[in-house]
Amino acid sequence: MTTDERIDAIAKTLEQTTGVVAALAGTVAAHDRQIGENSRQIGALTASVAELKATTADLARQWQAYLTRVPPQ
Numbered sequence: 684m685t686t687d688e689r690i691d692a693i694a695k696t697l698e699q700t701t702g703v704v705a706a707l708a709g710t711v712a713a714h715d716r717q718i719g720e721n722s723r724q725i726g727a728l729t730a731s732v733a734e735l736k737a738t739t740a741d742l743a744r745q746w747q748a749y750l751t752r753v754p755p756q
Contacts, residue, residue, distance in 0.1 A: 684692075
């Protein structure tokens with residue numbers, strides 16, 4: 684194999700590697716966006732659960748207060 688053939692083979696391999704790296708970079712960027720969206724959804728879900736816990740606790744207090752006022756039968 685001549686020097687020119689080796690240089691051509693190296694250049695072709697480098698072009699292929701560049702293509703693979705570019706595709707990988709795009710995939711990583713898309714994955715990062717997806718992770719960000721999932722994090723936002725998890726944050727919203729966590730806030731909803733906290734709100735539900737607070738509402739449930741308040742409802743339990745109200746129910747207990749109501750039962751305390753109802754005379755025994």
